[in-house]
Amino acid sequence: MPELPEVENVRLGLTKLIVGKTVAQVGTDWEKILVGGLALFQTALAGATVTGIDRRGKYLLIRFGALTIVSHLRMEGKYQLAPTVDTPKPRFLHVWFTFTDGSQLRYLDMRKFGRMQLVTTGEETKAVAGLAKMGPEPTAATFDLKAFKAALAKRKAPIKSVILDQTVVAGVGNIYADETLWLARINPEQPANTLSARAVKALHDAIIAELQKAITLGGTSVHSFVDADGHRGAMQDQLHVYDREGTPCDRCGTTIVKIKVGQRGTHYCPHCQPKRG
């Protein structure tokens, strides 16, 4: 699914498209996506107006005043706005919000992994465990180097697995994990608690810079990601290792290899990212 930069671009698109619209009807053909069931959403949201869209980590927070939909796209979730309810239905359409102006917000999800949970605004962390435990946003203002260093010191798991842990830092997924480790010249299998202070700082700085760059470029579209406006990102042209096994490293020419780390496909340069004692 989308990682933080992609979710942020979805947020920006949705903000332009649906803020100010009022819900008339909610529908679904796969009720499991709506935590608590369709009736809850229908009852609570009929007549509610979208007041804004926020984001925390990879979660979207769709605001309806005192109510919020906490939406996670997981691997394949997408939003799009149809001008009318009669606009031809796309494949994988599973949830729809019809607005009083006749337009319709549609949620598509090929794998049906995504979830939406209705919560009282301000009580998101009480209701959603993933939000309660969420680590800092990866910005210079919020992602503290000392705290990151302390978190890594406690973990002997491979560094890649640790930066994928959303309680350590919010928003890093498989693509940006591989990319930031390449940028910081760290082997993905190196135990987190064995990184030098210099390596931790390089990784910290790379996470901040890379996610910001990806947001600016509209995100990465390697599988099917498009934002709520249907736009692809441009970040996929800036990737150095992800999905590039068998091609030469941009820094040294060594062939990029792909391995498994913590059950996830992992790409790195054996020369630039050697295992260190």
Add this chain to the structure above:
DNA sequence: AGATGCCTGAAA
């Protein structure tokens, strides 16, 4: 800490 389930489609 590490594996498994959730789902479906594309590619090997």
Add this chain to the structure above:
DNA sequence: TTTCAGGCATCT
């Protein structure tokens, strides 16, 4: 036919 896929919750 099997494997793999941008993620997370929920088990061992």
